[in-house]
Structure formats: C-alpha cells, structure tokens
Amino acid sequence: MTRTSLVLLAAGGSFLLLAGAFLFQALGWAPCAMCLWQRWPHAAAVLIGALALALPGRLLPLLGALAAATTAGIAVFHSGVERKWWQGPASCTGSGEDLGSLTGGDLLPGGSEAPALVLCDSFTPFLFGLTMANWNALFSALLVLVWLKAARAAA
Numbered sequence: 001m002t003r004t005s006l007v008l009l010a011a012g013g014s015f016l017l018l019a020g021a022f023l024f025q026a027l028g029w030a031p032c033a034m035c036l037w038q039r040w041p042h043a044a045a046v047l048i049g050a051l052a053l054a055l056p057g058r059l060l061p062l063l064g065a066l067a068a069a070t071t072a073g074i075a076v077f078h079s080g081v082e083r084k085w086w087q088g089p090a091s092c093t094g095s096g097e098d099l100g101s102l103t104g105g106d107l108l109p110g111g112s113e114a115p116a117l118v119l120c121d122s123f124t125p126f127l128f129g130l131t132m133a134n135w136n137a138l139f140s141a142l143l144v145l146v147w148l149k150a151a152r153a154a155a
Contacts (some may be wrong), residue, residue, distance in 0.1 A: 003061070004053060006150035010064055011049020013143045014018050014042040014071075016138060017049040024132070032118040034078040038136055041071035045143070058151045065147035072140035078133040092120035 001009075018039060023032055045067040052060035081088030126132045 001148050001151070001153065003153035006146055006153055007049050007052045007061060007064070010061075010068070010143050010146040010150060011046050011052070013146065014045035014049070014068065017139060018042045018046070021132070028130075030118045031120070032120040034074060034088070034120045035118075035132065036134070037075045038071045040080065041067040041074070042140075045147075047070075050126065051141060052150070055113060061147050061151035065144050065151065068140050068143040068147055075133045075137035075140060078120065079137055082124075082131055084121065088120045090116075098139070107108050138153065 021031070021035070021039060045064050048060055048064040048067060052064065077086075078088075080086045081093065087093070124131055126135065130138075
C-alpha cells in the first residue's frame with residue numbers, strides 16, 4: 001500500500017470511530033467523561049491525516065500514530081476502570097466521592113434540567129461482551145500500526 005492509501009485508511013478509521021460514537025450518542029448511549037476524552041485524539045488524527053495528504057514526510061504520520069496511541073491509552077485505562085481493575089477519576093466514578101450539590105433526583109434521567117450523569121466505571125457491554133471503550137482500544141491500537149506503516153511507506 002502507498003503512503004497516501006495508508007494515511008487515508010488511518011485517518012478514515014479515526015473518522016469512522018468518531019462518527020460511530022456520535023451516532024450511538026444520538027441513539028441514546030450517553031457518553032461518560034472518559035468517553036469524551038477518547039474522541040479528541042481521534043479528531044486530531046483526522047486533521048493530521050488531512051495535512052499528511054497534502055504534505056510529504058514522516059512527521060505527520062508519526063503524529064497520527066501518537067494521536068491513535070493516546071486514544072488507545074485512554075481507552076485501555078477506561079476499560080480497566082469499567083472492569084474495576086483500577087480506580088478511575090473521582091469526578092466520574094461511583095467511588096462514593098462527594099457529588100457536591102446534586103440530589104438523588106438530579107442523578108436520575110429527567111430528574112433535573114441537567115443531562116443524566118453517566119459514570120465512567122459503569123460496565124455496559126456493547127458487542128460480544130466488550131464495551132465501547134474496549135472496542136476503541138482495539139481499533140485504535142490497529143490504527144497506530146497503520147500510521148506507523150504510513151510513516152515508513154514511500155510517498
């Protein structure tokens with residue numbers, strides 16, 4: 001495969017993962033904070049891909065690999081939090097931390113004007129027993145490999 005086709009594949013993969021996240025959000029799968037964190041590196045990878053199509057060299061594909069590795073790392077961390085392998089941020093887990101001025105009704109869907117609180121440590125299987133964070137970790141790790149191959153490919 002050529003550098004151009006590899007960049008298209010890698011950036012297109014991030015674009016599709018982002019589009020899927022927004023689609024499932026529109027269908028009612030509310031994201032937690034860590035889900036939202038995972039979207040930013042994918043958006044960066046899409047922009048890096050657009051630049052890499054216009055500019056030669058290895059730097060941009062390497063930056064794309066870094067963006068994909070970042071979202072994969074966040075997704076692996078999120079996966080561990082979901083499975084209670086390690087503690088997640090107190091701001092989005094059910095660790096018993098103080099939730100400030102929220103009442104019990106505020107935490108229920110429709111309980112207030114604010115959107116429903118989605119905890120980062122809730123395990124919600126999506127497909128084949130894996131969560132969206134699990135799938136993002138797997139696909140993002142594959143995208144790292146595609147970006148690295150693009151960096152090594154001839155223009």
